[in-house]
Structures are given as C-alpha cells and as structure tokens.
Amino acid sequence: MHGFAYRNGSLFCEDVDLQSLADEHGTPLYVYSANTFRDHYRRLDAALAGVDHEVAYAVKANSNLSVLRLLAGEGAGFDIVSAGELFRVIQAGGDPAKCTFAGVGKTREEIEYALKQGIYSFNVESEAELRFLDQVAGDLGVTAPAAVRVNPNVDAKTHKYISTGKSENKFGVDFEAIAELYDRAAAELPNITLRGLQMHIGSQLTSITPFVEAVEKVAPLATALKEKHGIEFWSIGGGIGIIYQDALAAGSVDWWDAQSEQDRPLTLTRYGKELVPRLKDLGLKILLEPGRAIAGNAGVLLTRCLYEKQGSAKTFKIVDAGMGDLIRPALYEGHHEIIPVKEPGEERRAVDVVGPICESGDFFCQDRELPDFQPGEVIALMSAGAYGFVMASNYNSRPFPAEILVDGDKATVVRKRQTFDDLIAGE
Structure with a gap:
C-alpha cells in the first residue's frame, strides 16, 4: 500500500493536498509519504520472520537525510556504495556498525574512512579489491571485515542495465571461483x-x-564457508520489484499481500513463504538489501503543464520537469504512471509528456492515453520515490527541485529548492 489517493476530487499524500504543496513550494517538486516508508520497511522485516535477519536499506535508492533518519528509527541497517553514503547515514543518526559497503570501485580514501567508522562489512567484488582492502587495513593497523560477492550466474530477466547476477556483468566473483578465493x-x-x-x-x-534459483544454488556454498571459515552472515541482496503500471490503484489494495498472488508473481508473502524455509536452518544471519521496494511507491514528482503543442504527427504536453529531475524514462525506458492532481473525468488523449531539456530523450511518456490535463494544471509522476532525486542532475543549468516529507497532516521541506547561486557555488 502507499499514501497517495484522491479525496474530494484532489490527489492527497496522506492527509495533505498535493495541489496546496505545488502552489506553496512550486514545481517540479518531490513529495514523499513517511508512513509508506515505515509500512514497507515493516512488511519486509516481517516477511523474514523466523530467520535471524536484518533489513539493510539500499541508500542509493533515496538518500535524503530525513528518509535515512526515519528508517534508522525503525531499526534498519544500511547498504552503502560510497563513503558519501556512509557519511549521510552517520549524519542521519544511523549506526556505522549496521552498514555494509558494496560497489566495485572503492578508493583508498573510502576504505580508510569506512574502517575508521567501524562498518559491519565490506562487500568485496573481486580478488584484486580484497587484496587492496588487506593492504589498506594493514597500513592502518586494523583488521577489515569482508564478504565476497558471489555471482551465481542467474538470469533475473530484468532490464539489461540493472541485471547484476550473470557472468557477463561487472559485479561479483564467478560462483566456481569463490571457495578457492576464501581459502x-x-x-x-x-x-x-x-x-x-x-x-x-x-x-x-x-x-x-530467480530468487529461489539463486538461494538454492548458493546455500550449499554459504554452509561450506560457515563450516570452513566461520562466516556469520549471508546477504541475499535486494531486487524486489514494485508496481509502476497502475501505481495509483495499488495504493488502495494490499498489493504486498497473498491475495494479490493471482495478479502478481512476486509478493512479500510469497517471498517469505518460499525463502524462509530455505534459509532458517543455515545458522547464518540473513541480510536483505531492499531500496526500491521501500522507497519506490513512497514518492511522487509533481510537475506543472506549461504548454500544449499540436504537431502534424503528435500532441505534446510540455511540463516544467525534465530528465534532469527524473531520468528513469530516458535511461531505463522506465514507466511512471502519470495522473492529474485534480481528479480527471473520462476524456483521454494519446500524448507525449515532455520536458524543457534540449534532448529528444527528454520525455516521461510517448503516445500514451492520458487524462486530458491542460496548461497550468499540476500532474503527478507516480512511483518516483526511488532512483528519482538521487539521479538528478543540473544539466542545462537547471536547479534541483525541492523535496517534501509528509507525515500525517504535516508537510516538511526536507531539501530546499536549489537557487541560481547554488548552481555556481564552488566554481
């Protein structure tokens, strides 16, 4: 479930009217639902009940300090991929001892910083990195905790840019080489x-x-490494998908629930039902590293329609947000449901929703049947809580949008809109 729904003809985030936020704070504008973050974290935590486990939120999905602080308060650990993300977690009150540091290209400076902060483990991606980690730790006179990332060569059947578990991907060590590397x-x-x-x-x-296939393939390896080298945890990663199509409707039903299994081949109920029996007797702490599953449907991007352009081949709705604010459609061909903040009638038209950036790839949808919103009206791009603001850029010298966190009837600015002076600070 999530916190976005129409009430009395207007789209709300929890108990706050999104039109009022757009009018007060301007657009483009990211808006997040605090209760959705909490709810999704708790459901993921409950899915692994019966197994010694920890939910380690993937900071790369949404790294706003207020979001991290909220999840730290829930007891979350954190999956980080840079020293900057570790710094953010610490500033938000998170515990470094509950952080695992992933990523294929850690620098000496990042490793030293993480060692001094006392992180739980480095997730190592190659033998070269493992040997470099040993060297840096030795130079500091400390011991570095490490886990090697195994590449199980399982096809996740997802977009090629976000597939990480096959032999041709840059991540991890081949399954056949792991045991000897530990030795x-x-x-x-x-x-x-x-x-x-x-x-x-x-x-x-x-x-x-794919989750079942990977767990069944790697579980014997995890058991063997525990017996021979005394490892204490197995991180099974993240990757649980969310609803992008018809995301608004998903907020009115319990789409994580078993009742949804006929419509969705992956629910949290089924995830727990399939994996817990395969994990509970291993005697290892299980780490789960979700990002999108917690944050994705917890946020929207609000943008205002500027103009309508009717060409000979297409009708364009030109809005004030662009690929610099939300790049997923341009980068991944990612789908975001687009709905007016004012509840629409029945009329729909096939349009392209495009931004102001000087790139043909600057679009949010193409040839999609949408409610016929007009210039001046505000629309919401749903499911923008993950890989939205964190991937934003200042391309075309456009300032970053503001971010709002809604908790019940309270809306707080958790990142101010960037100014022109901010754009050139440091130059």
Whole structure:
C-alpha cells in the first residue's frame, strides 16, 4: 500500500493536498509519504520472520537525510556504495556498525574512512579489491571485515542495465571461483576477517523464480564457508520489484499481500513463504538489501503543464520537469504512471509528456492515453520515490527541485529548492 489517493476530487499524500504543496513550494517538486516508508520497511522485516535477519536499506535508492533518519528509527541497517553514503547515514543518526559497503570501485580514501567508522562489512567484488582492502587495513593497523560477492550466474530477466547476477556483468566473483578465493584469503591476507558472503542478482524483479534459483544454488556454498571459515552472515541482496503500471490503484489494495498472488508473481508473502524455509536452518544471519521496494511507491514528482503543442504527427504536453529531475524514462525506458492532481473525468488523449531539456530523450511518456490535463494544471509522476532525486542532475543549468516529507497532516521541506547561486557555488 502507499499514501497517495484522491479525496474530494484532489490527489492527497496522506492527509495533505498535493495541489496546496505545488502552489506553496512550486514545481517540479518531490513529495514523499513517511508512513509508506515505515509500512514497507515493516512488511519486509516481517516477511523474514523466523530467520535471524536484518533489513539493510539500499541508500542509493533515496538518500535524503530525513528518509535515512526515519528508517534508522525503525531499526534498519544500511547498504552503502560510497563513503558519501556512509557519511549521510552517520549524519542521519544511523549506526556505522549496521552498514555494509558494496560497489566495485572503492578508493583508498573510502576504505580508510569506512574502517575508521567501524562498518559491519565490506562487500568485496573481486580478488584484486580484497587484496587492496588487506593492504589498506594493514597500513592502518586494523583488521577489515569482508564478504565476497558471489555471482551465481542467474538470469533475473530484468532490464539489461540493472541485471547484476550473470557472468557477463561487472559485479561479483564467478560462483566456481569463490571457495578457492576464501581459502587464499584465509591463508594469505592477515588483515582480513571473513565475516560473510554476499549476492545480488538484479533490480526490479517481478518473479519469485530467480530468487529461489539463486538461494538454492548458493546455500550449499554459504554452509561450506560457515563450516570452513566461520562466516556469520549471508546477504541475499535486494531486487524486489514494485508496481509502476497502475501505481495509483495499488495504493488502495494490499498489493504486498497473498491475495494479490493471482495478479502478481512476486509478493512479500510469497517471498517469505518460499525463502524462509530455505534459509532458517543455515545458522547464518540473513541480510536483505531492499531500496526500491521501500522507497519506490513512497514518492511522487509533481510537475506543472506549461504548454500544449499540436504537431502534424503528435500532441505534446510540455511540463516544467525534465530528465534532469527524473531520468528513469530516458535511461531505463522506465514507466511512471502519470495522473492529474485534480481528479480527471473520462476524456483521454494519446500524448507525449515532455520536458524543457534540449534532448529528444527528454520525455516521461510517448503516445500514451492520458487524462486530458491542460496548461497550468499540476500532474503527478507516480512511483518516483526511488532512483528519482538521487539521479538528478543540473544539466542545462537547471536547479534541483525541492523535496517534501509528509507525515500525517504535516508537510516538511526536507531539501530546499536549489537557487541560481547554488548552481555556481564552488566554481
């Protein structure tokens, strides 16, 4: 479920009218639902009941300090991919000892910073990185906790840019080479503590099958590494997909629930039902690293229609947000449901919704049947809570939008709109 719904002809986030937020704070504008973040975190946590586990939120999905603070208050751990993300977690009150540091290209400065902060583990992506981690830890006179990321060569059947679990992807170490790498590390790297094992096969998975296949393939390896090297955790990654199509309707039904299984091949109920029996007897702490599943449907991007342009081939609705504010449609061919903030009537038209940026790829949809909103009206791009603001840019020297966090009837500016002076600060 999520916190966005029409009431009395207007779209609300929890108990706040989105039109009022657009009028007060301007557009483009990101708006997040605090209760949706809480609800999705708690449901993910409950899905692994019966297993020693921790939900480690993937900071890259949405790294606003207020979002991190909210999730830290729920007891979340954090999956980070840079020293900057670790800094954000600490500033938000998160515990470094509940952070795992992933990513294929960690620098010496990042490793040193993370070691000094006392993170739980480095998720290592190659033997070269593991040996470099040993060297840096040795230079500091400390021991570095590490888990190697195994690439199980499982096809997640997701977009090629977000597939990470196949042999041709840049992530992780081949399944067949992992056991020998742990043996060499134990024998040759005195500044490494082998704390766990990690995997992540991709993002926006909408079927339970790849998760089951990967867990069944890697579980014997995890057991063997526990017996031989004493590892204490197994991170099974994230990747649980969300609803992008018909996202508004998803807010009115319990789409994480088992009742939805006929319509969705992956629900949290089914996820837990399939994986918990396969994990509970391993004697390992299980880390789950969701990002999109917590944040995706917790946010919308509000944008105002500026003009309508009727060409010989198409009708364009030109809005004040662009690919610099939300790049997923241009980058991933990502779908976002587009709805007017004012509840629409029955009339629909096939249009392109496009932004002001000087690129033909600057569009949010093409040839889509949408309610016929007019210039001056505000529309919402649904499911924009993950990989939205975090991937924004200042291309065309456009300032970043503001971010609002709604909690009940309270709306708080959690990031101010960037000014022109901000654009050139540091130049």
